[in-house]
Amino acid sequence: MADNKEKYITSDELKKHNKSDDLWISIQGKVYNVTDWAKVHPGGDIPLLNLAGQDVTDAFIAFHPGSAWKHLDRFFTGYYLEDFQVSEVSKDYRRLAAEFAKSGMFEKKGHGVIYSLCFVSVLLFACFYGVLFSDSFSIHMLSGALLGFSWMQVAYMGHDSGHYQIMMTRGCNKLAQILTGNCLTGISIAWWKWTHNAHHVACNSLDHDPDLQHLPFLAVSASLFQSLTSVFYGRKLTFDSFARFFVSYQHLTFYPVMCVARVNLYVQTFLLLFSKRKVPDRALNILGILVFWTWFPLLVSCLPNWNERVLFVLVSFCVTSIQHVQFCLNHFAANVYIGAPKGNDWFEKQTSGTIDIACSAWMDWFFGGLQFQLEHHLFPRLPRCHLRKISPLVQELCKKHNLPYRSLSFFEANIWTLKTLRTAALEARDLSSPVSKNLLWEAVNTHG
Helix, strand or coil: CHHHHCCEECHHHHHCCEECCEEEEEECCEEEECCCHHHCCCCCCHHHHHCCCCECHHHHHHHCCHHHHHHHHHHEEEEEECCCCCCHHHHHHHHHHHHHHHCCCCCCCCCHHHHHHHHHHHHHHHHHHHHHHCCCHHHHHHHHHHHHHHHHHHHHHHHHHHHCCCCCCHHHHHHHHHHHHHHHHCCCHHHHHHHHHHHHHCCCECCCCHHHCCCCCCCCCHHHHHCCEECCCCEECCCEHHHHHHHCCHHHHHHHHHHCHHHHHHHHHHHHHCCCCCCCCHHHHHHHHHHHHHHHHHHHHCCCCHHHHHHHHHHHHHHHHHHHHHHHHCCCCCCCECCCCCHHHHHHHHHHHCCEEECCHHHHHHHCCCCCHHHHHHCCCCCHHHHHHHHHHHHHHHHHCCCCCCEEEHHHHHHHHHHHHHHHHHHHCCCCCCCECCCHHHHHCCCC
16 A cells, blocks of 8 residues: 555646546546446446546535445556645535535435325326316316426426435336336436536536537527537537527527427437437337337327317427426526536536526425526535525535625526527627538537
8 A cells, every 4th residue: 555655646647548548537636547437337428538637526526425435446546646636615515515425415305206206196197187088178288288397397306316316226216217207208318317417517618518509599609609519419519501590599589499499309319319329228218218109199199189289289398398498597698618627626617607596495396406506516416305405505605715606586597598698699690700611401410
C-alpha cells in the first residue's frame, strides 16, 4: 500500500485517458481505469465518456449509493492525483450529501408510490369506463383528458424508478420501469435512461445535452445556428433554411409543438430499440412497447367514429403536453454553454442550468417533484417526498457561494421561456447570417 501511495499522476496526464478505449477517472483523488466497465455500466457509457479524464467525485456521490464505493477497488490503477484539490463549494455539497445519507433520507421513500399507483389506477379505470360504456361525446373527450393526466403521473413514477428503487428489489424495480414506461406510455425506459443520464451529467451543454437538441424545430440559443455537432447523437445539428424557417417562429409554435411532442418520443423509442446500438434489455423493452401498441389502438378503436378517435388522441396529447412544457421550463431559459461537462464544477453547473417552479405544497402531485429541479439535479437519488424539505438548505448553500437559485411561478417560467425562444427566433431571421445547404432529409432526421 505504501508503494501505491508513491505513484502519482497530474490532472493533465489524467486528461489524456479520455477515450472509449482508454477511459480513466478520478474519485477522491484515486485514479480508476473504467474502460471495460463503461461497456456494462448500468447508467450507460455516455456519462463516463463525458467526464472521462477528470475527477468525478461529486457526480459519483450524486448518482451512487454508499454501497457503490466498495466496488471501486477493482478498477484502481495504483495512481493518485498529484494536484487533487476540493473547492469550498464541493466540500459543502459533499457534507450535505453525507448528512442526508446519515439520516436515511435516500432510503425513506414515504408512501408516494402507493398514492401514485392508486391515483393512476383510478384515472385509467375512469378513462376506460368512459370510452367503453358511454355514448357521450363529452365523456369521450373527458376520458382522453384523463388518459393524458394518467400518462403524466405514470411518467413521474417511471422517472422515480429510474433514479432510485421504488420497489423492494432491483428486479421488481425493473419490472416497474417497463410497466410504467413501455407498457403504459409507449416510451421505452431504455431510451429514457440513455438520454436522461446524459442530460443530468451535461446539464444545458448545447452539444452534449440531448434535452436541448431540438433542431430543426426549436433552438434555445443562437449558438445552435453554427450547426454544432451533437456529441450525444454523433451527428451534426444542421441549421439550414428549413430549420431557420421553423426557429424564426418558435415562440409562436412552441405550444403547438408541445402538443404533438409525444409523437417524437415514440419515434425516438423505435429508432433506439431497432438500432444497431447496444440496448440493455432490448427484448423486454420491445415487448413492453408491443403491449402499449396493442391496448392503446384497441381503446381508440372502441370510439364510434374517426372524428372522435382523432380528437380523443389529440386531447390526451394536449393534456400531456403540460408535462412536456414543464420539462422545457426547467432548462430552456437557464444558462447554456458549449463543450463537455467538467467534474470539478458539479454544483455550479447544476445551479446555472436549472430553474425551479414555485408552487404550493398541495400542488406537488401535479409537478411530480420536478418543480424542485435544482434539488433533484443535485441529489437525483433523493425521493421526491424530501425535495421540499431540503430546498431551504440548497438555497442557503447557493447564497453562501453566490450562485443562482431561480424559483419562478409556472406563469413566470413560461414568460421566461417564451422570451428566450423569441430572442433566438429574431436572431434566426437575420438573413445576413449564412446557413448550411438545405438538406431536408438530414434536418428532419436530426434526433432530439
